[in-house]
Amino acid sequence: MVALIDALNETKATVEITYSRYIMSAAATVWLHFLLRATTNVQSLMPKKPGVVMYHRPRKTQGDYLCFADEVKDDHPLKGPLAKQMKIFDDLFETMYLAFLRVGPDGQLRDEPAESMVHEPDGLTYRHWVMRLRDCYYGNQDCLIPV
Numbered sequence: 444m445v446a447l448i449d450a451l452n453e454t455k456a457t458v459e460i461t462y463s464r465y466i467m468s469a470a471a472t473v474w475l476h477f478l479l480r481a482t483t484n485v486q487s488l489m490p491k492k493p494g495v496v497m498y499h500r501p502r503k504t505q506g507d508y509l510c511f512a513d514e515v516k517d518d519h520p521l522k523g524p525l526a527k528q529m530k531i532f533d534d535l536f537e538t539m540y541l542a543f544l545r546v547g548p549d550g551q552l553r554d555e556p557a558e559s560m561v562h563e564p565d566g567l568t569y570r571h572w573v574m575r576l577r578d579c580y581y582g583n584q585d586c587l588i589p590v
Contacts, residue, residue, distance in 0.1 A: 444469040445531065448476055451485045461488040467497035467585075472535065479538045489590065496588040498536070500580065501528045511583045536580050539588075543573045 451458055451473075460474050475498060478487035503510045503525070512525035547553040559570045580586050 444472060445528070448473060451477070452482060454484055456484060458485040459488050460485070462490055462494060464490065464492060464494045465497070466494065468499065471496045471498050472532065475539060476535055479535065479542065494590045496590055497585050498539075498580070498588060499585045500532050500583055501525070502583070509583070513583075536577075540573065540577055543576070 460477055462470070462474060466474055474487045475496065476487075477485050481487065500511055503521075512522070512529040515522045515525055544555045545552055556571050556573075558574050559568050561568050576586055576588070
C-alpha cells in the first residue's frame with residue numbers, strides 16, 4: 444500500500460480514484476490519502492452514492508488475534524518498522540480529523556466545535572461524533588466514516 448501511494452505520487456499519468464458504496468483497510472487508506480493530499484496528477488473522487496469508509500490503524504494478524512505497534516515491546520525487532528507504519532496512518536488520520544472539525548455538515552468552513560455540550564432540556568452531556576471517532580481510532584478499533 445505504501446509502495447502504491449509512492450508510485451502514484453511519482454506518476455505522470457492522470458489518476459482518479461473512487462469507489463462504490465464501501466471501501467476499507469488499505470484501499471480506504473489510498474483513497475483517503477489522495478482525498479486529503481491530492482496532487483496535480485492524482486485525486487480521489489467522492490462516490491456517486493453515499494458510501495462508508497472503514498479506516499483503522501495498521502495491524503498484524505494471526506488468526507483471530509490482532510497486534511498493533513503500540514503493543515509491541517520496545518526491544519522487539521519489529522517495533523521500529525511497525526511504529527513507522529503506524530505514524531503514516533496516524534498522520535493521515537489527524538489530517539482527516541482536523542478536516543472534519545473545520546468543515547460542517549453543509550460543506551462550509553466553520554469554527555472548530557466544542558468537544559462536548561450539555562443539552563439543557565435533558566441535562567445530559569453529549570460528545571461530538573468526531574471526538575468519538577478519534578477515541579475509536581486510537582483505541583485500535585475499526586472506524587466507520589460516512590461519506
